[in-house]
Amino acid sequence: MHILPPALDDLIEAFGALPGVGPKTAERYAYFILRNDKHTAGKLSDALTQLHDNIGYCKKTFALVEKGKEFSDLYTDHSRNKKIIAVVAEPFDLVALEKTNEYKGTYHVLGGLISPIDGIGPEQLHIRELMQRVTEDEVEEIILATNAGVEGESTALYIQQQLRDLPVRITRLARGLPVGVDLEYADQITLSRALEGRQSI
């Protein structure tokens, strides 16, 4: 016996494939779509259909760009300083940096992190292309903006070693107390890093 019609079960199942969406949330989304007119469903459906065909990668930075566009605006724009490169793991990581409105350099998306368990070695990442950019654009500073986990740290270390012989300054984002967090609530590792990285005033 069907409690719900198959078309609705299909939609609940499809929503359930999204990350972090359990059966209850999937039902909630599906019921919302059902209660609203076909326009809401159509808008989401169209956006889904068009996604893969309309997205490409910047040939320099490997950031996401409109299909057919060779380079990202974040590279070609004249206000961007091509001599500074922030190296990030995934295309979405640069959105966070971009939203600070403070960074005026360019980006380089690695396309992942070195992870021997998952069979991802340095040659699968866009590290060779990073080396080329360093020479071509006479880069002065590389900011390694990978996450602080094991994979992020080892990828950063690998890139650092590869860049050893090039005349480029290598930096990492500062680790320390987040703004608004009290000393008593900070975790030990963050606090250790904040101590190590203390600055004269």
Place this chain on the structure above:
Amino acid sequence: MHILPPALDDLIEAFGALPGVGPKTAERYAYFILRNDKHTAGKLSDALTQLHDNIGYCKKTFALVEKGKEFSDLYTDHSRNKKIIAVVAEPFDLVALEKTNEYKGTYHVLGGLISPIDGIGPEQLHIRELMQRVTEDEVEEIILATNAGVEGESTALYIQQQLRDLPVRITRLARGLPVGVDLEYADQITLSRALEGRQSI
């Protein structure tokens, strides 16, 4: 300057229309769709497109059914007792009751609750059809399974008044301590209801 390609922005915006989905969650869903192959996107897109055209309402219970089907399995199935009706506000409410595997009566979906603020009066709900069923199917018990909020309670009261002159037993779901909740953690209203509804053992 576009940080993300328009096709991706469109998808993030469309996901953001779902209930309880903020910009971060919408980005997470969109990036998940992008990382996966077109098949995942296609499956969700198809389910969305097909939804409205393949769903109808049961002519008796107003539960959701496959398009073209006149009555819900939950009504026509021979094992269901048509002399007991659980009255619920929305089509999804019966799913919860159905999952208990305890209830063998039928359902009646009101299609909402009486709410003067939103301009929803008794005539917009399927209350007249409920009266007809009571007579037609010689119903013996009506279980008012609307939520405990103001609208749920007033809708239940209204239906109770309408059924006054008919020879039918009217019940409500028991309010009391949920299984697994200790006395000391129960809220006052629930505890008052549990006291009121205490049973001899």
